[in-house]
Amino acid sequence: MDGHCQRDLNRFKLICPVCGSPLISGEKTVSCGNAHSFDLSRKGAVNLLRSSGKGKHHGDDKTMVRARTMFLSKGYYDPLSEAVDEMLLPFLKDGSPVIDAGCGEGKYTEDLLLYARDYGKELSLLGVDISKEAVSALRGRTRDISAIVASTSAIPIKAGSADALMCIFSPLFPKEFSRVLRPDGVFLHVVPLENHLIELKEKIYEHPYLNPPPDSCIDGFELIAQKDLSYSVHLRSREDVAALFQMTPYNYKTGRDDQSKLRSLEELDVTLAFGLFLYQKESRR
Ligand SMILES: C[S@@+](CC[C@H](N)C(=O)[O-])C[C@H]1O[C@@H](n2cnc3c(N)ncnc32)[C@H](O)[C@@H]1O
């Protein structure tokens, strides 16, 4: 209905990835005063990724994005989503600009939007991901969240313009996250804990390793709250087992022989273990 346009993008202080001038979102393009222009896709996603020159960008491909969308729709990760929302909401007000850095297909982004609405707060959410497929899936899910294709190592947003930023299982760039946050802005980091998916790994690898314990110290941020969330889920079908595997990094780290071990699994009890770390941006003297 709104065609290409992402009106909400103008609520974020987007900057041109080429020259750093402010970007204004129009009907079909987003452009700066120096005539650098970026097309909006049919779904209204804009690609602000600076080319590496080699044409290669990592990020989730279509198969991984589909697997994650399918798996997350089953509700296994809903307790995590609720914990994320509960932790962030007290720091957000009506209209707060919030960035989801490495948003994937946007499950947690949309859940936060809906949760905040229940409390009378309409957030300005921006999903940022290096994967075109992921950003397109997010815009397919809802047009109430703005989305850009960009690396979160260089978010094309003016310094100090976000109230909060969340980064869930996605790459961490502390300096850049601090730059885009306003003074006292909050940052929620979610990481897998040692035992996360251990039973899945046991099915594939002879010597499965535990995830490294998270380091809660992040330069430029003060830890203000922490929550460990651990529970077991019963995967009910071969499709669910396969989708969980496909949405993890093991998908591209595992050889065919090892992957085939999963094909016969009709069900699986698996541990989900998450660490949620909430930080406040440290104010500089
Ligand atoms: C494990 S997924 C997590 C996605 C989402 N937060 C979730 O939990 O469902 C990691 C995401 O980070 C994205 N990603 C990887 N490197 C990135 C980068 N440098 N900048 C932005 N996104 C990146 C991938 O494309 C992928 O969507």
Ligand SMILES: [Zn+2]
């Ligand atoms: Zn420009």
